[in-house]
Amino acid sequence: MHKFGTVALIGPPNAGKSTLMNQYIGQKVAIVSPRPQTTRNRISGIYTDDESQIVFLDTPGIHQLRGKMNRFLLESAWNALASADAVVVLIDAALYAAKPHLLDKEIKPLVKPVKETGRPVLVAVNKVDRVKDKPTMLPVMAKLGELWPEAEFIPISALRGQGTDELKAKILDIIPEGPPMFPEDQISTAPVRFMASEIIREKLFYSLRQELPYTTAVEIEVWDEESRPDMILVNAVIYTAQKNHKGMIIGKQGANLKKVGSEARKEISELLDSKVHLELWVKVRSGWTEDPGFLRAMGLGE
Ligand code: GDP
Ligand code: MG
Structure with missing residues (x-):
């Protein structure tokens, strides 16, 4: 039982x-x-x-x-x-x-x-x-x-x-x-990763204030607590469905992405009670909002 x-x-x-x-x-x-x-x-x-x-x-x-x-x-x-x-x-x-x-x-x-x-x-x-x-x-x-x-x-x-x-x-x-x-291995870290990706999405949302964020998804690609004893290394990819959105997310000379990254890093670091090194990447993946497999992988599908 x-x-x-x-x-x-x-x-x-x-x-x-x-x-x-x-x-x-x-x-x-x-x-x-x-x-x-x-x-x-x-x-x-x-x-x-x-x-x-x-x-x-x-x-x-x-x-x-x-x-x-x-x-x-x-x-x-x-x-x-x-x-x-x-x-x-x-x-x-x-x-x-x-x-x-x-x-x-x-x-x-x-x-x-x-x-x-x-x-x-x-x-x-x-x-x-x-x-x-x-x-x-x-x-x-x-x-x-x-x-x-x-x-x-x-x-x-x-x-x-x-x-x-x-x-x-x-x-x-x-x-x-x-x-x-829940699968056993997903359990201990998934909530934290999820929250980290939500924080990034939230910062993106506030930095752009347009419908754009609704067609973005954030995937944590690297979550490394082992390599450095003093900090957690996080790499996240921001997926956007449209090519022209990539430039907006990155901003002039990377200014927007830098801002999003530094605000998100600060909050993730507070959440984890640890120093965090955060790297953000932006990738275009057209049609992802209609792609069930991708949506599932993002935790957005049924
Ligand atoms: P929370 O705010 O309810 O999540 O509380 P924490 O789990 O962060 O614990 C607050 C403080 O109480 C920390 O310093 C813990 O180490 C300490 N603490 C928690 N449980 C115990 C316990 O059973 N015995 C002792 N001595 N300290 C505890
Ligand atoms: Mg607590």
Whole structure:
């Protein structure tokens, strides 16, 4: 019996969501960790073993978005939650053991909206390795039980991998049977690459402001994290359907492409938390918007 499901990871910034993803998925996904102010509202990390595949949706925006950013982003973040099979709320046990009053401020606002999604809730009480004085956890657990009576609580250390097998077992109890949706090898890096190509497309869009970007596609040709210990090397090809568009994308003496490249590199570097060397190429591929094979390769087709 193979299991497949999606799990939304939520919780205040710094609670350990990215660390938990790393723990389950591996080092490569560590770099998926977004910064708090990122406009990307969800990142997925995909765990695969012989019996199961779990797609973790990191929804970093939910806290910051509250009252700050626009409604669309907030809504789509909550939509991500609503479409998940389970919700895992990460909380920093060490923080609340020291400052239990913060539970009201940081956790209470999550309870009602999560309840309204109707998803089963697991609360991962994280960073237990940092709680030296264990009895300080008692009022925290009591308060959590009061705030979130329908949740199940699992003490973990995402960093040390303590309790994470138990948490995974609870997740597997919840998620449905189903075949894996993603090939194993695509999983760990594809989301990051996809986001990188989206960032490039976005910068192109802003640099040109015409219909042109709709007939462009971006393909990451090289993604090299091995050659240089201090930076990630990325080569991307911008495909355009029309010959005369190539010049516009490149711009006078390459000015536009340079601008797109430098803006995209900066943002990709923030996303990956690493230095990035980005090279962009422009290629004409006429009729690509009608070419099913090419569209599929670009992740744009069915
Ligand atoms: P996120 O903002 O929720 O994604 O949190 P991160 O995963 O980026 O973690 C924030 C900080 O908490 C990092 O410095 C982690 O190393 C640390 N951290 C996360 N989980 C644990 C844990 O179980 N134990 C300890 N001691 N530190 C942790
Ligand atoms: Mg994070």
